[in-house]
Every structure is written in C-alpha cells, then in structure tokens.
Amino acid sequence: MSDHTTAVEPPKSPTSVVDDRLAQVRLTTRLLRRPELGALLAAITVGLFFALTTDDFGTLNGMANWTSVAATLGIPAVAVALLMIGGEFDLSAGVMTGSAGLVMGLLATELDMNIWPAIALTFLFAGAVGFINGYMVVRTGLPSFIVTLATFFVLQGINLGVTKQITGTVRVSGLLEVGGFETAKDIFGGSFSTYDFRMSFLWWIAITIVATWILARTRVGNWIFGVGGDPVAARNVGVPVARVKIGLFMGTAMAAALAGIMIATTLSSVQASQGVGEEFSYIIAAVVGGCLLTGGYGSAIGAAIGALIIGMAFIGIQFSGWDTDWRYLFLGVILLIAVLVNNFVRRSAEGARK
C-alpha cells in the first residue's frame, strides 16, 4: 500500500532513511493492530478442540448446527459491535428479538395480516424503539446502560403482559396458517442446503460484510469511530454525534428484530420470554471480537467471530455430552480473557508516548 503512495510523495526529509527498517516490522504491527486477531486465534482453538474431541462437530451437519446458533447470535452482535464502537450499550437488544417476533406474530395471527406487512411493521416498531433509546441517551446524557436497562424491562413486561392478555398463554402460535408465511420462512427461517445450513447463516455473513465495509470505507464508519473515541473532539470537527448515535441504536434494534423474525419463522411460534439474557451474549461476542467497553475501537468481523466462538462452544458442549449449563462458565471465562487482552491492546495503542 505504501509503495503506491511513495511515488507521489513530496521530497522527504533525511529522517526517512529509517523507513526500510520500519517496513519490516510493518506486518506484525499491522496484524497486532487488527482488533479481531485474538478472537480469530480463539475461534480456531475452540473449533479444533471440539472437532478433535467429538465425532459430529467437524461434519457438515455439525457445522450447520453451530453456524445456526452463531448466526442468530451474530446478527445482533455485529450491530451491537458498531454501537459499542460508537461508545454505547444496548441491554434491550436481547428482549427485542422476542418483542419483534411477538409483534410480527400477533399482527399476523390476531389481525389476520399477511406476513410481509407484519414484518415491515415489526421493523418499524424496532426502529422506533431504537430511536427512543438513542434519543433518550443523547438528550439526557445518561449512560446508555441505564436507559436501555429500562427499555429492557419495559419490553419484557410488555412481551409477557400483552401476550397473556391477547392469547391467554405465554406464546404466540399458529404462524403456519398465515398468508405468505412459506416465502417468509424460505427467506428468513429456512435452510438452503441438504445439510440444513440455515438462511440466517447467509444473512449473518452479508450483514458482517456490510458492517465491516461501513466501518472501514464510509464516512459514517469514520464518524462511528469518532463519536465512540471522543465525542467532544468529533463534535468539534463537525460530526453529527447525536444522529450517529441514534442511528446506531436504531440499527441495533432492527438487527435484533431481524434475528427475532428468523427465530419466529424457524419455529413457527414465539415464546413471550424469548431473548431475555441474550443481550449479554451479544456484548460478549463484540468484546471477544475486540470491541472496547469504552468505545472507539473494535470490529464487525471480530464480533462475528465472537459469535462464532459462542456458537461453537454451545454446540460443542452439547456434542461432548456435558451439561449445557457449563456454557455460562465458558462465556464468563472468555469474556474475562477478552477484556484483559483488549485492555492491553488499548494501552499500547493509546498511551505509548503520552
């Protein structure tokens, strides 16, 4: 990359003689500068471990299994990563997967709506919730942790209360009879190969690519790093901080809604308690992928890899025949390791010569 630019550079000062030496350390520096490097190594380790210790993990069927878990987790996690790079949290993202499924399900089953307008309205609903989250955070200056914790409980209450009120149970079912459901399932909840790879897998990859591109190559991406790294500095140079943050909250809520719609169309029903607790998995995936809790640093690919690690561990633990509750221990341990590693990375990036 530097070879292209040297041609048009103005005459250099004598100090540039040392450039050749620096070029040699360039590769390692560049690698270490990638936030997702640690996650990638961890993913390879976890993957190899379960592939070697269990029979099914390495097969295509097994792969379809863990990519499915990773995908429904990874889609919101990638959005959460962008939000965290932008310096905010969203604790309501997990419950939003449930809310979205319920909104879609109730509109379709109770109001006899076709699935497609129901899906459109669900995204609208998610966007509105995200907007409210973002607006409250930006206007009040309160930590997003508190604001979205409130949203989390409000949504959870509504999910359970409204569902019970309308259906008399804690689930919405009967989606199979809804008009357009088959096509919606083909797009959101179905599988695309004989090995039962889920559509969510493709969505996940597509969203990761788009999010990475946004971060690396668009103005908005640059702004996201700016508002997370130092909102005052960003505002001073003319970045519309409030708009960027609100947009990120809306994106997160809508990504969670997409995951919720996928779960609902896969299962043809929605539990009112769906998604509670998932928000932490998203945050863990983002942190494992290199996002700093303080904002301004991280990667979308990293979050996707973080989700992959969690997906592999969940299914791997199942395949190993261990009690599935052990996965929480695993989540805790990788979170702690990731935070420690990130802390070190941050220090070397930020404070080298202060």
Place this chain on the structure above:
Amino acid sequence: MTPLLEVRGVSKYFGNVIALNDVSASVGEGEVTCVLGDNGAGKSTFIKILSGVHQHDGGQLLMEGEETRFSSPRDARDRGIATVFQDLATVPLMSIWRNFFLGSEPTRSVGPIKMIDVKKAQRVIREEMSKMGIDVRDPEQPVGTLSGGERQAVAISRAVYFGAKVLILDEPTSALGVKQSSIVLRYIAQARERGVGVIFITHNPHHAFPVGDRFVVLKRGKLLGAWDRGEIRQEELVKMMAGGAELDQLTGELERSQERP
C-alpha cells in the same frame, strides 16, 4: 485592511455570572493574535463565542467586516473558522488519516454508493504533514502513539488544509514540554505564513511573545488591555498576566534561588 474576525464589546452571561464583559479584539490575514489570561479569565468563553459553541449576549461579532453570529460550531467552521481545542483535537485510538479527515472525509463514488477515498486521504496527510515538517511513515498509526506536539500538528495542518481563514488554538502548548511547545510555536508561525489568521489562546506569555503580532490580555472576564507587537515588552506582558504584586514576589524568590552557588 479589514480584519478577518473581529469582536467589539462582546459580553456573555451564564445566569447571573458575567463570564465575559465588553471585550474587543481582532485578527487579520497572516496575523497571530494572542489571547492571554489566567485560569478563569474568560479565555474559554471567548473562544467558544468565536467558534460558535456559545452565542454572545452583547456586543458585535464581525467576520470580514460584516456583523454576524455563528449558530453552531459547524456554522463557524463552514465559514472558515477552525478551532483546535486543547486535548480534544484528535481521537487517540483512530489512525492519523482517519483523524485528519474526521467530519470531512474525501469520497469517491462507485455507482450510486459513496465511499471514502482512502488512497487520496493517505496521500494528502503525508503531503500536509510534511509541509509541517513531519514525515508520516504509516498513516494507519493511531494518533495516540504520536507525541503531544505531533498531535497538535495533525490538528493544525488539518484546519489549514480545510481552508481555515481563522485558526483558533486553545492552549495548544499548555500540556507540552519546552521542546514540544517550541515545535508547536513553529507550526503556528507556519500557518501564519500561509495567510491564516491565528488566535492563540495561552496563559504563558513566553509562548505568546515570540509568535504574536497582537496581544490581548483578559482578566476576570474583562479586557485588561490590547497591544500590537512592539508596543509592549515581554516583561510587561508577564507582569500583566500574573498581576504585579504576585510577580514581584515571584521575582524575589527567583533571585534568591539564583544567588545560590
């Protein structure tokens, strides 16, 4: 010659606190106006009015001779007033080129999609930084790994590159060592040479004196005095800043310490 930016008798109140009272100053093309004052003198309020963060409550603000009012920092920036805030000029974790272009990224269109022209951005920062005498080897290097003076240089060259007519520097040397400070003073002189009007806020008369064409001293929100270069000696400026009595005491202490072998 009409000054680029001028204030006439501006005042600013926060509730019943008078932060700034009847202050006048100006800066012209290729000039450095130094605004001096101790902590709480109203320097920050003063530059926030000039940069559009606050709106003045009384007096006039003139841009190239016409009375105006900046509705926001963005408005001020669009009209050629660039402000480099102390310690808040750059985002440490972002790379040099991302910092340089933050908020004004160069784009190229690929079909209907606009994306950042990274090649151009990296080329421009190498050119601009080398004009400041800094050789950027790796544009992807995080700004946090640069020295304090280099970080100010990034902010200053950015402002000049984006066509700032007036550059407001908020205590650019306050957090720096002696050597780094002198480097920043050289950047200020370079910006002046390129025809930019510089407003240099500082509480250090020793930094102001070598580069300043005009000196404005604030104290407790009021204008203590304004002088052109040559009308005032450095010692007088120092005296003005510290307040006579405190300085005499300081001089006494200094002399005593000098007497020691």
